[in-house]
Amino acid sequence: AQKITQTQPGMFVQEKEAVTLDCTYDTSDPSYGLFWYKQPSSGEMIFLIYQGSYDQQNATEGRYSLNFQKARKSANLVISASQLGDSAMYFCAMMGTSGSARQLTFGSGTQLTVLP
């Protein structure tokens, strides 16, 4: 079974500063993927970034980077130079690679508020 834990229900960050959203996971699958999604107040789920369990380097996509520490089973999202439009709910998720494990298991989310 896969499990994702996000321990920060809410976070605040000043505009233009960096923020780290925590995510830890648990799985018995040797191969898996880690995902982050943004859900603004309008409700859509926006795919941000992906990290494969065998990837040697941390994933980056623009201002988003994933701090992947496999031994600690953590996959924290770092948002650099926060903008007001970054205020949203952020979900960490993981997916196994075969059969019934090939589904996204989500954490409970972190509500990020960017302050002007």
Add this chain to the structure above:
Amino acid sequence: DTAVSQTPKYLVTQMGNDKSIKCEQNLGHDTMYWYKQDSKKFLKIMFSYNNKELIINETVPNRFSPKSPDKAHLNLHINSLELGDSAVYFCASNGRLNTEAFFGQGTRLTVV
């Protein structure tokens, strides 16, 4: 060019009615899903289909029936709607490499 599109975006209906939500993806993905997001924002898998074959069927009432006419479409039919079915339902898809998974815009279902 919408990658995963689901309709309708809003659905308000009375208890006991039957309703359907449609989903289509134009990404060439082989796996499609239905997720339910409850009032506390928690997202839970309901069903997944791989190339029209049912792979995951979580513990949901059998009033919920998915239908996949082809690998680009996965519809959700709900019979005898109950107040507790009120939620946001998301369709999603991902490809064989599992490096991306995209969601539709969501359908906010309200049962009155």
